[in-house]
Amino acid sequence: MENNSTIAHNFIYGISSKGSNFYSSDYNYISELHSYSSLMAIKFKSENLIIISSHIAGYSNTSCKHHNHLQRAINNENIIYVNDISCHDNSSNNNPYAYLNNDTLNDKIYEYIEVSKKQKKARKRDYSSILNKLINELKLIVKYGTIDKRKTNYKTYLSIINNIDLDTLLNDAIEEEKKQLKRDTLKRYKSNLKQLETFTGVSLKSYSKSELNNFNFLKIDGDYLLTSGHVKVLIKDACILYKMLISGRDIVGKKIAYYTIIKHDKKSVKIGCHNILLKELERVLKGCKDV
Numbered sequence: 556m557e558n559n560s561t562i563a564h565n566f567i568y569g570i571s572s573k574g575s576n577f578y579s580s581d582y583n584y585i586s587e588l589h590s591y592s593s594l595m596a597i598k599f600k601s602e603n604l605i606i607i608s609s610h611i612a613g614y615s616n617t618s619c620k621h622h623n624h625l626q627r628a629i630n631n632e633n634i635i636y637v638n639d640i641s642c643h644d645n646s647s648n649n650n651p652y653a654y655l656n657n658d659t660l661n662d663k664i665y666e667y668i669e670v671s672k673k674q675k676k677a678r679k680r681d682y683s684s685i686l687n688k689l690i691n692e693l694k695l696i697v698k699y700g701t702i703d704k705r706k707t708n709y710k711t712y713l714s715i716i717n718n719i720d721l722d723t724l725l726n727d728a729i730e731e732e733k734k735q736l737k738r739d740t741l742k743r744y745k746s747n748l749k750q751l752e753t754f755t756g757v758s759l760k761s762y763s764k765s766e767l768n769n770f771n772f773l774k775i776d777g778d779y780l781l782t783s784g785h786v787k788v789l790i791k792d793a794c795i796l797y798k799m800l801i802s803g804r805d806i807v808g809k810k811i812a813y814y815t816i817i818k819h820d821k822k823s824v825k826i827g828c829h830n831i832l833l834k835e836l837e838r839v840l841k842g843c844k845d846v
Contacts, residue, residue: 664711
């Protein structure tokens, strides 16, 4: 059984070796390094490239020590740190492009921008060496990864390596975040519209994107009122609270089944962790008014 320092060095030189909870495995095209059962690093021999999973060092004190042994053993500059190297295309794991894509590029760009912000504000500390390492990682991701150059984050990458000033870079990143938020909101709305119309059995096209994305919806099932958040209460109990609510009474602190009314206003009511629109309550419980 080898010591941890030897195992880390054997990984770099493509030699299989094993300790009690730290081991390296050598294959034809790659070497792998594991801390316990987690893949910590992978080396691609022909490219002399190492990809390291950065989050594993935080698993435990022992994994942190394993990570430190690896850092001391590394003898080249072709290193890329990623969030997780266990999530990849297993069908082609002998190639770096199975691990590196636009998501990897996006994560590294975000990291670069955050360090650049610190550099801009810093009075004493110099972050230049960290920024240079991140630029080198960005170049390696683009060189060895499967990158769709039509995407915005590739254009951001070009801005970084072409030394576009930070203010412009940050403004572009903010604008892109806004655009991505709009795209994500629309995608979520379309998905929610389909699911919630199936759940309620009625058309919900009159509801806004914000309403469909942020509120629970209702339907009646026998003697029960069901929510899209998988909660059910008796209709008779819901009617009692609903009539109190529309009469203008303060129902904060009241209970329905196991759930407490947290707050309410002219638009919605929060019951437990459920946010429900008043117009949704009106749609489903309007018959309560006559009871």
